[in-house]
Amino acid sequence: MEIKTFFDLIEWSRSLHAQLAQCLSHCAKLHHEERTAMLLEYLASCETAMEKMVAGFEHQADPKAAKTYVYDYIPHNPIKTHLDCDDHYAKMDADAISAEVIDFHEQVIELYRTLLRKAEIPEAAELMQLLLDMEENETKLLVRQLGRMDDL
Template identity: 60%
Template sequence: MDIRTFGELIEWTRDLHKNLAECLGHCATRHEEERATALLEYLSSHESELARIVDEFEHQSASNTLETRVYDYLKHNPIKTHRTCDEPYAKQDFQGIYREVMDFHEQVMDLYRNLWEKAEIPEARELLGGLLDMEKNESMRLARQIGRMDDL
């Protein structure tokens, strides 16, 4: 997707979370380890919820903010994720799945942080700050929940 505006950035991020949710859910049905299957199901549900939350940012933001150009996006490294689900998580262990999903969230936060630092328009900074805070909080919640699962 060619991202030119903050609205397109939000759509793209939402679609990344949605795609990850679908891939994790698909892999959950194919994993042989019960513990990893439970993790994949939980992560799939969490990513679906994140896609919904990101979508809310689009509905709550002013149209002029959503139409603001994102000039520095092209300079940012693309986020690495499984854009097509060839069952990568079905072959990983619990810790491997956890590391990869947390790395995905770190990449999203890096993108938001990078754009927030360069945003000149207060409304764009506010939008990016909100997205960044949401990703940080959800990543911390995810880490806590997975830590509890790992303790079991």
């Protein structure tokens, strides 16, 4: 997907969370370790929830911000993660899966921070701040929950 506007960015971000959720859920059914399969299902549910949160921004974003162009500020491949669902996660252990999912979120956070710094109109800055706050808060919650799972 080519990202030209903030609306495109929101749709692209929503789509990334949806793809990751679908892949995690698919791999949960294939994983031979029950604990890791449960982790994959949990992560898939978190990604689905984040997809819905990001989708909400498509409807509530200020039209002026949503139509603002961002393509000059986004690297050609802004997020590096495994998005092809080829049973990738079914072959990994719980720690590696957790690390890769957290890394994905950290890349999204860094992209949002970069775009926030470069926002030229207040409406775009506000939109990026809201997206950044949501992503940071949900990632912190996810990290805490993953830590609790390790305690079990």
